[in-house]
Amino acid sequence: MILWLRRNLFRSIWDSITTIVFGGIALWFIWISIEFVFITGRWEIVEVNLKLFLVGRFPEELMWLIGASMVAIAFWVAAVAGGSPLGTEPRLRLAERIVDYVRRFGLIFALAILLVVLSNSLDSLLWVGLLGIGVFAGRVVGRMRRDNKIIQKLPGIIWQPMIATPAIALVIFTLLESTLELWGGFLINFYMALISIILCFPLGLLLALGRRSSFPVIRFICTAYIELIRGAPLFVLLLLAGVALEFFIPPTISPDAVFRGITVFTLFTAAYLAEIVRGGLQGIPSGQIEAGKALGLSTVKINSLITLPQALRSVIPAQIGQFISLFKDTTLAGVALNLFDVMTVGKVITKQDDFLGQGLIYESLIFVGLLFWVVSYVMSKESQRLEKRLGVGIR
Amino acid sequence: MSPLSSVSARPKFWRDVRFLRWVFQLLVLAVVFGILYWIYGNYQTNVERSAVPTDFGFLDNPASFTIPGTDFDQSSPVSAAFVRGFQNTMLVAVVGIIFSTIVGTLVGIARLSKNFLVKTLASAYVEIIRNLPLLLLITFMNLAVVLQTFPRIENAWQPFDLFVISNRGLALPWFEGSGLILLLIFAASIVVSLVVMKIERARADRTGQKSRAGIFAILIIFGFLLVGWMLLDYSWTLPFVDGRGTTGGLRMDPSFFALIVALVLYTSSHVAEIVRGSIQAVHKGQGEAADALALSPGQKMRIIILPQAFRIAMPAIGNQYLNLTKNSSLGATISYFELTQIAQITVGNGSPAVPAFTLTLFIYLAISLVTSLIVNFFNRRLALVER
Numbered sequence: 001m002i003l004w005l006r007r008n009l010f011r012s013i014w015d016s017i018t019t020i021v022f023g024g025i026a027l028w029f030i031w032i033s034i035e036f037v038f039i040t041g042r043w044e045i046v047e048v049n050l051k052l053f054l055v056g057r058f059p060e061e062l063m064w065l066i067g068a069s070m071v072a073i074a075f076w077v078a079a080v081a082g083g084s085p086l087g088t089e090p091r092l093r094l095a096e097r098i099v100d101y102v103r104r105f106g107l108i109f110a111l112a113i114l115l116v117v118l119s120n121s122l123d124s125l126l127w128v129g130l131l132g133i134g135v136f137a138g139r140v141v142g143r144m145r146r147d148n149k150i151i152q153k154l155p156g157i158i159w160q161p162m163i164a165t166p167a168i169a170l171v172i173f174t175l176l177e178s179t180l181e182l183w184g185g186f187l188i189n190f191y192m193a194l195i196s197i198i199l200c201f202p203l204g205l206l207l208a209l210g211r212r213s214s215f216p217v218i219r220f221i222c223t224a225y226i227e228l229i230r231g232a233p234l235f236v237l238l239l240l241a242g243v244a245l246e247f248f249i250p251p252t253i254s255p256d257a258v259f260r261g262i263t264v265f266t267l268f269t270a271a272y273l274a275e276i277v278r279g280g281l282q283g284i285p286s287g288q289i290e291a292g293k294a295l296g297l298s299t300v301k302i303n304s305l306i307t308l309p310q311a312l313r314s315v316i317p318a319q320i321g322q323f324i325s326l327f328k329d330t331t332l333a334g335v336a337l338n339l340f341d342v343m344t345v346g347k348v349i350t351k352q353d354d355f356l357g358q359g360l361i362y363e364s365l366i367f368v369g370l371l372f373w374v375v376s377y378v379m380s381k382e383s384q385r386l387e388k389r390l391g392v393g394i395r
Numbered sequence: 396m397s398p399l400s401s402v403s404a405r406p407k408f409w410r411d412v413r414f415l416r417w418v419f420q421l422l423v424l425a426v427v428f429g430i431l432y433w434i435y436g437n438y439q440t441n442v443e444r445s446a447v448p449t450d451f452g453f454l455d456n457p458a459s460f461t462i463p464g465t466d467f468d469q470s471s472p473v474s475a476a477f478v479r480g481f482q483n484t485m486l487v488a489v490v491g492i493i494f495s496t497i498v499g500t501l502v503g504i505a506r507l508s509k510n511f512l513v514k515t516l517a518s519a520y521v522e523i524i525r526n527l528p529l530l531l532l533i534t535f536m537n538l539a540v541v542l543q544t545f546p547r548i549e550n551a552w553q554p555f556d557l558f559v560i561s562n563r564g565l566a567l568p569w570f571e572g573s574g575l576i577l578l579l580i581f582a583a584s585i586v587v588s589l590v591v592m593k594i595e596r597a598r599a600d601r602t603g604q605k606s607r608a609g610i611f612a613i614l615i616i617f618g619f620l621l622v623g624w625m626l627l628d629y630s631w632t633l634p635f636v637d638g639r640g641t642t643g644g645l646r647m648d649p650s651f652f653a654l655i656v657a658l659v660l661y662t663s664s665h666v667a668e669i670v671r672g673s674i675q676a677v678h679k680g681q682g683e684a685a686d687a688l689a690l691s692p693g694q695k696m697r698i699i700i701l702p703q704a705f706r707i708a709m710p711a712i713g714n715q716y717l718n719l720t721k722n723s724s725l726g727a728t729i730s731y732f733e734l735t736q737i738a739q740i741t742v743g744n745g746s747p748a749v750p751a752f753t754l755t756l757f758i759y760l761a762i763s764l765v766t767s768l769i770v771n772f773f774n775r776r777l778a779l780v781e782r
Contacts, residue, residue, distance in 0.1 A: 008511035015510055022512050217420040221427055231760040233721035235728075236735055236752065244748040247441045248434045328528035335530070335728045343530060347538070361539045369527050369535070376526035 036362070043118075045360045046367045049349045050118050053367065056184015056340045065174040066187065067127045071134035072167035073194070078135045079163040082142025104382065111374045138163075180256045184340035186371055188258065193327040196265035203266065204273030209303060211278055222274070229271035234329055237264050238336035261333035269326050276318045280311030313390065320383035324376050331372075342368050438749070451754070453746040460740055462732050473741050480737030481758060487654060487723040487733060488762070492716050494659045499666025504696065506671045517667070524664035529722055532661055536653035537729040545649075551636055559634045559641050565652050566634030569645035577623070584619030588612035650731035654723070662719045666712055673708035674700055706777045713770030717763055724759070734758060 009019045046053070055066060092100060102109070112131075116124045145151050145159060171191070183191070210222030229237075241260040249255075255263075284307050292302035312319075334341035346368040350361050408414050442449055454474040461468050467479055505517035524532070542562050546552060551561035559566040592608040599605065634641045677700050685695040705712075727736035738755040742748045 008509070011509065018510055019512050022510075022516055026512065026516055215416060215420045215423075217424050221423070228760070231763040232756050233724040233735070233759055235724045236738075236755055236759065239735070239739065240748075240752045240756075243742060244752055247438050247447075247749050249437055251441060251444065324526075328526075331528045331530040332725070343528075343534065347534065359543050361543055365531065365535045365539060369531050372528050372531065373523070373526045377522065380526060 041363055042358075042360060043363055043367075045349060045355050045363050047118050047120075048354070049345070049352075049364075050115070052185060052345050052349060053342055053371075054115075054185050055187045056182070056345065058182050058184065058187070059178060062174070062178055065170065065177060067130065069167065069170040069174055070127070071130050072170045074131050074134040075138035075141075076164050076167045078138025079142040079145070082139040083145040104385070105378060107374050107378055111370070180258050183258065185345055186342040188339060188341050189327070189330040192258065192261050192265060192330045192333060193323070195262050196269060196326060197323050199262070199266040200270040200273055203270035204277060205308070207270060207274035208277035208281060209308075211274065212281055226271045226274050229268055230275070234264070234268055235332050235336060237268060238332055242337045257333075257337040257339050261330070261337055261339065265326060265330070265333075269322060272322050273319065276315050276322060277311060279318070280313075280315035281307055283314055284310055316390065317383045317387040320379060320386075324379050324383075327379075328372060328376060342371065447747045447749075449747065449750065451750055453741070453750065456746070458741065459744050473746060476737045476741060477734070477754065477758075480732060480734040483651075483726075483731065484720070484723055484733040484762070487651070487658065487726060487731075488716075488720040488766075490655055491658045491662065491719050491723065494655070495662035495666055495715070495719065496712070498659060499663035500670050502663060502667035503670025503674065506667065507674060521664045521667050524660050525668070527661075529657065529661045530725055530728065532657040533654060533725055533729060536657045537650060540656075541649045541653045548636060548640070551641075553636075557633060559636055561636075561641075562649060563640065564649045565647040566641040567645045567647070568633050580619055580623040581616075584616045587619070588615040591615055648731065650726065650729045653729055654726045654731050658719055658722060661722070662715055665715050665718075669708050669711045669715070670704065673704040673711075676707050677703045709770065709774045709777055713767065713774070716770065717766055720762055720766060721759060 010016045051058075055063070058066065112128050116128055141163065145154075151159075207222050207226060210218045211226060213219050213222070238261065241264045242257070245260060246254065288306050288310070289302055292306045297305070331341060331343045333339050334344040346364040347361075349355065349364055350358075405411070438449075454477070455472050457470045458467075458473045458476045459469050460476075462476075462479060465479070467475065502517050502520055505513050506521065508514045508517070545560055545562040548561040548563050551559050553559055557568050588611070592612050595608040595611055599608070634646070681699055681703060682695060685699040690698065723733055724735040726733040727739055730736065734755055738751050742751050
């Protein structure tokens with residue numbers, strides 16, 4: 001213990017001074033944080049408005065649809081993650097495995113418990129349980145895909161839609177049952193990010209391939225698109241979609257703000273994704289392509305069977321990073337397109353009659369930050385873990 | 396005659412790859428042009444229907460809004476508002492880039508410190524800030540820190556009587572007199588100190604003595620400023636509270652302060668990660684060689700590791716500079732008068748939306764291009780010249 005202290009905190013006089021100064025700052029900071037969270041903070045503003053934060057003004061009687069969609073989405077994500085044949089992990093015993101899961105996803109559990117406690121209802125506990133079951137079922141199905149000889153034979157083009165169908169069907173059903181104006185809160189941030197991620201993927205791939213194509217015209221078009229989008233601030237593009245889109249489409253259609261947001265996020269992220277995928281494609285030795293040509297494969301087959309799978313695999317961490325930043329950027333849509341998203345909720349609830357002028361902006365914004373932080377942090381840690389498992393940068 | 400010679404050497408043109416390639420490209424081009432034409436047609440009909448101007452004539456109209464704290468008033472033209480917005484955007488970008496580079500480098504080095512506490516604090520800083528939305532940071536700084544926690548002007552904080560901090564903004568001590576002459580003197584001092592540094596380095600290389608270039612440069616810059624101050628009768632002013640505002644010193648708008656702090660926090664956390672990764676990517680043998688030469692840890696970092704790390708980090712850091720410049724558009728959400736805010740206000744005041752936002756986008760595009768040209772220039776200067 002003393003040895004550890006000497007080695008890590010008090011190696012020399014300067015080291016000791018630094019330790020004492022920074023230790024003082026850290027202790028002071030920890031103290032005010034604890035004092036604020038447990039003593040002076042007035043968290044009833046979050047407790048009262050929890051539903052607004054999470055789903056906005058979504059009708060109470062349709063809430064089960066959101067819960068069901070979340071379970072289906074959890075199933076889908078777990079099935080994709082569990083079925084990935086990436087790397088090999090050592091077999092762990094049950095106890096070790098539980099420790100591993102708690103370390104990786106403990107923050108998510110903690111957030112779920114916090115939300116259940118804040119919501120004061122047994123229903124929410126039930127939904128959290130169902131979410132857990134959804135994740136577990138997805139993982140089992142994903143593992144079957146990886147290990148079962150018969151299911152392995154199914155081509156991806158059939159398998160991927162199969163595991164996605166419940167989620168997509170439920171989201172569309174929710175959309176049909178309610179109107180988009182009722183959507184709000186964290187739900188809208190989550191859905192906008194999710195849908196944009198799915199939609200930007202094919203576009204990004206095409207742009208990346210187009211930028212490396214041997215056709216000069218296509219190369220020019222793709223390069224121009226990518227560079228124009230990357231030179232523009234997302235916020236201005238969103239404002240443009242809100243104010244100026246009317247000018248560019250026939251007057252008979254006027255898309256909802258959520259659709260405008262999703263369109264801009266998709267077009268924007270596709271340009272960045274294209275650059276990431278291009279980086280992956282450049283890392284592939286030309287021998288791979290030449291081998292494909294020697295086997296007499298067409299360009300389409302070389303891309304879809306040889307280069308793209310390797311390129312996409314090597315840039316998974318960078319893609320996740322881009323998706324995290326897309327998820328965080330969905331807050332911009334709230335301001336630019338007047339959506340009732342979680343940031344907007346956080347700002348307006350301090351002007352409610354019960355809380356007006358009491359200076360509760362700290363409480364409400366910190367809660368919003370917590371929601372984003374937990375999700376982004378867990379995702380970025382998972383992507384680092386994946387990076388290590390894929391051995392990117394080590395080879 | 397062999398049967399082969401009867402087959403023409405050239406395939407029929409509809410089976411000729413060269414021909415098909417161009418057909419395919421022209422088809423794609425036609426589709427793209429079709430879409431663009433459709434959009435353009437919609438634009439024309441919509442504009443005619445609502446009688447909105449499509450040219451840039453609106454730039455000469457009176458702006459009919461004021462920017463507090465400047466001489467920009469109701470009758471100034473819209474173009475002047477855009478110039479003002481461009482200046483403010485550049486101000487945020489330059490100040491933000493300088494501070495986030497300094498903070499980011501320090502935090503990045505601190506993450507690799509042998510001191511457990513320093514390492515943990517630096518990691519906590521990076522991991523907390525990096526995973527929060529930038530808009531949240533900006534809103535938090537503006538609504539919670541500046542507007543709620545900073546005191547009203549009547550009982551402003553005045554630490555050491557040098558600063559005035561209130562929810563109407565910050566004021567710092569600053570020089571008084573013509574800013575241009577001061578700037579020229581500063582530029583001259585930098586040029587002279589660079590020349591002296593070069594001579595001093597050459598002398599150190601020739602004689603093998605220790606180079607004192609850094610100390611010389613600092614002394615020269617301070618000497619120049621001091622002499623200039625005395626000769627040109629410069630003085631500095633301290634800010635003090637004057638009724639509902641402050642007089643003297645350099646005044647910062649509250650929104651400027653909130654925006655800069657949030658941008659620097661956010662960007663520096665990204666820069667810190669890049670710096671850390673680059674330091675780790677410097678070959679281990681370099682550090683060991685420095686140890687073998689008995690360089691002190693400070694020298695090892697400054698002379699051996701950091702120059703090589705920055706060579707690796709430069710492209711990624713350049714990307715962060717571009718992001719910071721583009722992210723400064725979020726200043727519009729807290730009413731800081733930068734480019735996007737100006738565009739939003741002028742459109743709200745009746746300027747046509749499409750030309751105004753097109754202009755805005757092109758200005759951002761130009762800033763991005765110039766920034767990436769500068770970064771590429773430094774990148775090439777820093778790049779390893781391979782033999």
